[in-house]
Amino acid sequence: MIGGLSANGPSGPGGPHGPNGRGSGAKPSHAYAAWGDYWAGVLDDWIGGEIDADCLAVLCDLADGGDVLELGIGTGRVAIPLARSGLTVHGFELSDAMIEKLREKPYGDKITVFQENYVDVAVEGTYRLVPWIDWGPVLLHSQEEQLTCFRNVAKCLEPGGHFVIEMPTRLPLPDGRGNGDGNxxxxxxxxxxxxxxxxxxxxxxxxxxxxxxxxxxxxxxxxxxxxxxxYASASELDLMARMAGLELCHRWADWRRSPISSSSPAHISVYRKPPSS
Ligand SMILES: C[S@@+](CC[C@H](N)C(=O)[O-])C[C@H]1O[C@@H](n2cnc3c(N)ncnc32)[C@H](O)[C@@H]1O
Structure with missing residues (x-):
């Protein structure tokens, strides 16, 4: 069962954009919204309009017919195929431009969007699957915010539910040979x-x-x-998950569930809320 939202932080709830239209709450203004407004026009061209069949199969397996809450829904690349598969999908998205792109697409009107910063808002509800796909944790600005997200997700997952992160293992980090202080x-x-x-x-x-x-x-x-x-390494994410009461159950190199190696450019990490919790 889906519950509601409670504000933990400064922005407070701006109201959900339900399947039948936009919410009536105040429009949020947040640094994270600027990112989405900036990138909405190019995201689908860069990473494709929808996730591929392998990714969809994994997410549907993990959802197992239950409700889904996506962090950073973007243009609906993940949410729309999940909704088309018959799942109830809710998601957070701060950017007006991203939400507009989502609503233009078939099935885009079937998805409930909370136009909130997912760091500030604890979700009261029980979801079977929370995807945080395509650079999710890295786009936050501090370790504290990343950890808060893990804690929020742990609260809103039902026992046995899954939290899935996909992100690169390598970022454009300096190699120490740059100019000046090397940073x-x-x-x-x-x-x-x-x-x-x-x-x-x-x-x-x-x-x-x-x-x-x-x-x-x-x-x-x-x-x-x-x-x-x-930047947060995969092992740092594991530690945050443990602090939030979640356990790592899979780590793959891609959506075909290939084994991860030290040369894998990305990781897909699946955390689970223990069934007995
Ligand atoms: C890289 S895009 C990925 C979108 C989608 N998950 C996908 O895989 O296509 C990240 C999305 O998260 C949104 N976002 C980033 N930080 C957010 C935050 N703190 N609260 C809500 N949405 C956020 C951005 O506006 C953007 O649409």
Whole structure:
């Protein structure tokens, strides 16, 4: 059964965007909303409009017919195929632009969106599956916020329910050979016949935060998009999960459930709330 929302933090609830329309609450204004507003126009082109069949199969297995709460629903790349599979899907999303893209899509109107910062809002309800897919934890700005998310998720999962994270194992971290204090550096992400993609990164090795500018040089134009992140390794996420009362039950390299190795570029980590809790 789905419950409601309770505000833990400063933003307070702005009201759900139910399947039948937009909520009537105050519009949130938050730094995290800016990220989504900035990237909404390009997200589907960059990572595809929908998750692939392998990812959908894993998520449906883990949901096992139960309700789903997605953290950072974006344009519905994950939520829409899950809803089309017959699951009840709710999700958090701060960005107006992302929600607009979601609503334009078939099935986009079937999904209840809470336009809230998922760090600040504890969910009262019982979900079988919480996906935090595509860089989820890294997009938060501090360890404290990342840990709060684990604790919030642990509260809203039903016993035996699963929390799934997908994120890269490697980020554009400095290798110590940069200029100055070595914390600012430039990474070449892509080279194509008409474009070059770069990351300009300022990394703080003490708290693992980074401010990056993603730079695209293309046909005589330059686009610069800022992203603020906090790196957390897979083992640090495991520790946060343990502090929140969750246990790691799977770690794969991809959605085909391939075994993870030290050279895997990404990890899919599945945490479970113990059935007896
Ligand atoms: C990288 S996108 C991924 C979207 C989706 N999960 C997917 O896999 O396609 C992250 C999404 O989370 C949203 N987001 C980031 N931080 C958030 C926060 N603290 N609260 C609510 N939404 C957030 C962003 O606006 C963005 O739409």
């Amino acid at each position: 600012e550096h430039l990474v070449v992400e892509s080279i194509n016949p008409s474009s070059v993609g770069l990351w300009a990164v300022d990394y703080n090795p003490v708290d693992q935060t980074m401010f990056t500018q993603q730079v695209l040089l293309e046909d005589g134009s330059v686009t610069v998009k800022p992203v603020r992140m906090r």
